[in-house]
Amino acid sequence: MPDTSHGSPAGLAISAPHRELLDQVLDKWSxxxxxxxxxxxxxxxDLRRAIPAVTQKSLTATLRRLERNGIIExxxxxxxxxxxxxRITSLGKTLRHPVDVLLEWATAHMPDIEKARLxxxxxxxx
Amino acid sequence: MPDTSHGSPAGLAISAPHRELLDQVLDKWSxxxxxxxxxxxxxxxDLRRAIPAVTQKSLTATLRRLERNGIIExxxxxxxxxxxxxRITSLGKTLRHPVDVLLEWATAHMPDIEKARLxxxxxxxx
DNA sequence: CTGTATCCGATCAGATACTG
DNA sequence: CAGTATCTGATCGGATACAG
Numbered sequence: 001m002p003d004t005s006h007g008s009p010a011g012l013a014i015s016a017p018h019r020e021l022l023d024q025v026l027d028k029w030s031x032x033x034x035x036x037x038x039x040x041x042x043x044x045x046d047l048r049r050a051i052p053a054v055t056q057k058s059l060t061a062t063l064r065r066l067e068r069n070g071i072i073e074x075x076x077x078x079x080x081x082x083x084x085x086x087r088i089t090s091l092g093k094t095l096r097h098p099v100d101v102l103l104e105w106a107t108a109h110m111p112d113i114e115k116a117r118l119x120x121x122x123x124x125x126x
Numbered sequence: 127m128p129d130t131s132h133g134s135p136a137g138l139a140i141s142a143p144h145r146e147l148l149d150q151v152l153d154k155w156s157x158x159x160x161x162x163x164x165x166x167x168x169x170x171x172d173l174r175r176a177i178p179a180v181t182q183k184s185l186t187a188t189l190r191r192l193e194r195n196g197i198i199e200x201x202x203x204x205x206x207x208x209x210x211x212x213r214i215t216s217l218g219k220t221l222r223h224p225v226d227v228l229l230e231w232a233t234a235h236m237p238d239i240e241k242a243r244l245x246x247x248x249x250x251x252x
Numbered sequence: 253c254t255g256t257a258t259c260c261g262a263t264c265a266g267a268t269a270c271t272g
Numbered sequence: 273c274a275g276t277a278t279c280t281g282a283t284c285g286g287a288t289a290c291a292g
């Protein structure tokens with residue numbers, strides 16, 4: 001690259017593949033699925049029960065996407081009545097730390113953020 | 127809560143407010159905006175130039191959202207011709223580390239993920 | 253320069269029905 | 273049990289036009 005740098009202190013940078021990856025891995029349901037599978041392998045309906053708000057369709061899509069990215073693994077347990085188990089992969093496990101850091105940040109700063117929101121929302125109704 | 131615990135090893139957990147917050151702060155354009163503002167304060171059109179792919183509408187929405195959450199600050203520099211500057215807040219700066227951890231993860235594991243994708247996509251066309 | 257307002261096509265997500 | 277298929281309403285994002 002010629003020169004996109006303006007003296008970036010920490011060298012953060014977001015390429016298109018980065019964004020695409022984060023979109024696929026940090027979307028609405030992925031974190032919950034990841035959370036469940038980090039604790040134990042789950043059947044499809046285990047996950048539905050663990051995440052009541054997700055629809056069948058969205059859960060299927062989420063699982064396929066995570067599987068495609070190598071974050072989880074789909075294991076066929078038996079064929080007649082079909083039984084499937086989803087498991088976290090070793091690659092998936094490496095995702096846990098970054099996500100934890102993010103959640104810790106969210107937890108730590110939630111009060112500040114709520115204050116900011118009230119201030120922002122208030123400066124209009126007033 | 128009665129008992130949603132299944133012996134969570136690391137205590138990861140995603141509440142609705144957590145998800146909402148991450149959605150607002152990690153969305154498509156927020157990371158790029160954050161990246162720019164971490165380096166220097168920017169005018170509206172500075173940001174448009176720095177992030178060519180964003181439309182005016184989406185940039186405005188992103189800036190409002192980040193401002194509402196206290197991550198950035200909108201400073202009126204002069205009123206006649208209107209001049210505005212956006213700056214990262216101290217709360218916004220605390221977000222940088224978690225995001226960096228995430229980006230480092232993405233960078234480090236991109237090859238594995240690409241391999242996983244090829245394997246997944248290949249097992250159908252074949 | 254820094255936006256807001258509107259239209260519009262594409263995508264998303266829920267509900268429902270059906271299959272092996 | 274573990275999905276797929278389809279319909280549909282809501283939402284998103286881009287393009288364009290306009291305003292203070």
